[in-house]
């Protein structure tokens with residue numbers, strides 16, 4: 334919903350124009366076309382949404398869970414019906430290929446499907462006769478108004494790690510999309526409206542820091558799910574927690590993959606290329622460093638360089654394109670300067686993807702796949718999140734050296750091992766400090782019915798998004814002890 338290309342907020346069941354003083358342009362990163370203007374909403378509009386959600390909560394929590402999920406069933410079918418249109422919107426505002434956008438929306442829908450199991454997932458426990466005539470039970474109740482603050486790289490999916498579970502559990506909701514890619518969530522909110530959720534149950538406020546701060550400080554908001562970079566995740570976690578809220582804050586990453594000499598090199602090359610260069614490397618589970626052990630070095634480095642050089646880069650809506658642009662010009666400049674920094678500190682760019690010309694898309698923000706060899710394991714480039722299609726190669730002699738490097742990092746989002754040895758795989762799984770582990774898998778993204786993990790500076794909090802963790806996060810437990818003296822029962 335727009336007025337003169339200006340996106341609206343969705344508050345209390347209606348589309349409202351923001352009173353924002355500032356608007357940002359939403360730009361297609363492949364073409365530089367301006368798609369819309371997004372308001373940087375003031376705190377007062379977060380307040381309107383939070384108050385509407387708080388009012389709606391009183392009724393919504395009383396709707397039986399079996400009835401609440403009927404809205405999610407409707408939403409699932411609406412999302413299926415508009416699947417292609419939403420996927421195209423993701424590609425247009427975010428740059429990833431249409432296949433990647435479809436994959437993103439598929440995972441969003443899977444989360445709706447899993448949340449439809451809430452009537453069973455949020456069941457409590459009961460013990461009869463903990464003492465004579467006394468029973469004890471634990472029930473789960475919703476926490477109240479909850480909010481999600483999303484990053485740019487998955488405009489459709491990220492809110493779905495949280496929102497379907499929160500709503501199914503009886504909470505009301507507020508989404509603050511990334512100001513860089515707000516169009517996808519707009520389309521999704523049109524479908525939420527069609528699904529018929531009662532007014533105030535779902536709300537969306539666009540904006541950036543002011544809106545986030547208003548969410549962190551609002552007394553009616555009880556739980557916050559954040560996904561984004563580590564400095565902001567830390568800030569959100571500490572300010573939200575200091576205000577007494579539940580907070581789960583997922584941060585950045587620097588994901589290593591280890592290649593042992595006994596790995597299937599053809600498969601390892603293909604999977605690593607998809608991990609490092611898929612979504613133009615702008616994925617929190619993208620491989621960023623490949624650590625080759627012993628004799629794996631030469632065959633792997635040659636294979637991955639060939640895969641990087643031959644990847645088809647272009648507009649994500651075009652047939653056959655394997656990699657799109659990065660999110661904007663500033664990001665392209667930052668990635669290219671980090672590549673230069675790597676070279677200045679002794680690495681060799683065996684494939685250098687800087688300043689490419691993509692025919693027909695000369696104004697786009699493109700960086701081609703880049704492979705840096707001889708990267709210093711202790712240097713900046715081996716530690717910093719680049720968030721672009723750049724793979725650094727490090728060589729070590731043993732799996733222990735590789736695990737030592739992996740565990741020395743600040744982040745712990747994902748680590749992967751390529752091997753045909755079960756013993757090596759078990760050692761790796763056991764010893765590595767990361768929340769999502771892949772064995773012969775390059776993007777170890779948990780399915781909707783498993784929590785999306787993350788350790789160290791990749792996650793602040795205790796309970797993650799998706800699956801049972803989401804149910805725990807969006808409910809509070811109440812334990813009831815009841816005495817029913819026997820003589821009272823005997824009357825019946």
Ligand code: NAD
Nearest residue numbers: 483484485510511541542545561562565583584585586617
């Ligand atoms: P970002 O931290 O810049 O922005 C995320 C959200 O925070 C946005 O909604 C933005 O409006 C808000 N924000 C930004 N700066 C703020 C500030 N100073 N104060 C308050 N709010 C602020 O992240 P991004 O660039 O949109 O996304 C990329 C990052 O997200 C990468 O670091 C990536 O690794 C991470 N990410 C992590 C996961 C995960 O599961 N761990 C998943 C996706 C993305």
